[in-house]
Amino acid sequence: MPSCRPISILCLLISLQSAGVAAAGRTQPVISGKAGAASRPFMGWSSWSFIRGDPTQAKIKAQARVMAAKLKKYGYTYVNIDSGWTNGFDRFGRPRVNRRRFPAGIASLAGWLHHHGLKLGLYLVPGMPAAVYKANCRILGTHVTARQIADPNRPGNTLSRNFYKLNFKSPGAMAYVQSQANLLAGWGVDYLKLDFVGPGGGYPGLRQTNCRPEVRAWETAIKRTGRPIWLELSNSLALRWAPFWKRWSNGWRITGDIEAYHTPFLTSWKHVLVRFAAAPRWVKYAGPGGWNDLDSLEIGNGAKDGLTVAQRRTVMTLWCINCAPLCLGANLEKLTPGDLKIITNRSLIAIDQAGVPGKLIQRTASQQVWVVKRPKNVMDVAFFNLGSAPAQMQVRLSALGFANAVKVRNIWRDVPPGRAAHRLKITVAPGGTQLLQLSAAH
Numbered sequence: 001m002p003s004c005r006p007i008s009i010l011c012l013l014i015s016l017q018s019a020g021v022a023a024a025g026r027t028q029p030v031i032s033g034k035a036g037a038a039s040r041p042f043m044g045w046s047s048w049s050f051i052r053g054d055p056t057q058a059k060i061k062a063q064a065r066v067m068a069a070k071l072k073k074y075g076y077t078y079v080n081i082d083s084g085w086t087n088g089f090d091r092f093g094r095p096r097v098n099r100r101r102f103p104a105g106i107a108s109l110a111g112w113l114h115h116h117g118l119k120l121g122l123y124l125v126p127g128m129p130a131a132v133y134k135a136n137c138r139i140l141g142t143h144v145t146a147r148q149i150a151d152p153n154r155p156g157n158t159l160s161r162n163f164y165k166l167n168f169k170s171p172g173a174m175a176y177v178q179s180q181a182n183l184l185a186g187w188g189v190d191y192l193k194l195d196f197v198g199p200g201g202g203y204p205g206l207r208q209t210n211c212r213p214e215v216r217a218w219e220t221a222i223k224r225t226g227r228p229i230w231l232e233l234s235n236s237l238a239l240r241w242a243p244f245w246k247r248w249s250n251g252w253r254i255t256g257d258i259e260a261y262h263t264p265f266l267t268s269w270k271h272v273l274v275r276f277a278a279a280p281r282w283v284k285y286a287g288p289g290g291w292n293d294l295d296s297l298e299i300g301n302g303a304k305d306g307l308t309v310a311q312r313r314t315v316m317t318l319w320c321i322n323c324a325p326l327c328l329g330a331n332l333e334k335l336t337p338g339d340l341k342i343i344t345n346r347s348l349i350a351i352d353q354a355g356v357p358g359k360l361i362q363r364t365a366s367q368q369v370w371v372v373k374r375p376k377n378v379m380d381v382a383f384f385n386l387g388s389a390p391a392q393m394q395v396r397l398s399a400l401g402f403a404n405a406v407k408v409r410n411i412w413r414d415v416p417p418g419r420a421a422h423r424l425k426i427t428v429a430p431g432g433t434q435l436l437q438l439s440a441a442h
Helices: 009-015 057-074 106-115 130-135 171-187 212-225 239-248 269-285 309-321 337-343 346-354
Strands: 043-046 078-080 086-089 095-097 119-124 150-155 163-166 191-194 230-233 251-253 291-293 326-328 359-363 367-374 378-385 391-396 406-410 418-420 423-428 433-440
Touching: 043 057, 043 119, 043 346, 057 078, 057 106, 057 337, 078 191, 086 130, 106 119, 106 171, 119 171, 130 150, 130 163, 163 171, 163 212, 171 212, 191 212, 212 230, 212 239, 239 251, 239 269, 269 291, 269 309, 269 359, 309 337, 309 346, 309 378, 309 433, 367 391, 378 391, 378 423, 423 433
Parallel strands: 043 078, 043 326, 078 119, 119 191, 191 230, 230 251, 251 291
Antiparallel strands: 086 095, 150 163, 359 367, 367 378, 378 433, 391 423, 406 418, 406 433
């Protein structure tokens, strides 16, 4: 149980500084997380897919070294530590670092990553842990205690009833969130994932838990720290509240986990198909400041990905035309040349980072056609064959808004550009994709 000794006078004075002062004591300009951190989808890596709940300083640095050497030049910079970095809570009820796993602490790791041109992400869940409530910790900078700001009869997230809902009618609740945000900012954190946010995914009986007040509090607290920290929400967020997620966060998971648990693979085609069903409903909410998150890109380890080569290209294409965050889930120390070529395809990355999500224009039970409109009458057309046999797919140029012939470039195939006069017609492999870039023919 964390200690809850009385606050020293020195700590109290420090905590009563302006909310715009970083935890390290250095005054910084107020930077909105919405505008500063998320003008385009983030690119990076997450520890969950293959490390699961056992991240360590050594493991994280090993992945980061590969990112710095092979991936940073393509835009991958975030190194996100998922569940497993904490060990209880300090006397103010704030998360405490697991020193066995991270002996030098989080601030040291953040500094090391920043030195290598990378960024650090951490993971938390909403609500007050029952242990903090039981210890009745005093909230930093206030005379309020934990039991005055949390309700043990209401769950704080969709994960467990061992987290209690914060009562934001009490001013101490906002102070509690602010104290945690200041702690992360003082460490140099660049990204925060709040998992098991409701209404949305999670465990039966908890999925309607309303975490919206705490999400709003976190975005407000992050802004007040003066540090542009990306705020990501997970998972399977309720579509009916999409405008709210857009207003108060930088990204939101639209589905459940993509990992194929209890198998030797990172994912499976079945888990990918869920994204094809969900993505069209969310497209209109994505844009600068906030993005639809399709979960990790489980590409990088060849056959261990759990997907065929064609399916891996399909995954990369779907994520990029939706302008989803490109967050790798593979073991970067085991990158295969073929997968490295997929995840560093500059044409695909450019589509993702342009921040103009595509739209679904044709759909059958086993086929989808998406388009991304670019400036100067340029368009990307993605054909997806979700079936188990090769498929002939086509779309009329008039349906795309072209009155005349177009020049056609195949982004996935290294062949000279061609021309099309009336329609695009192409064969697509099972589970595969073809991505064509169109421009006016002269």
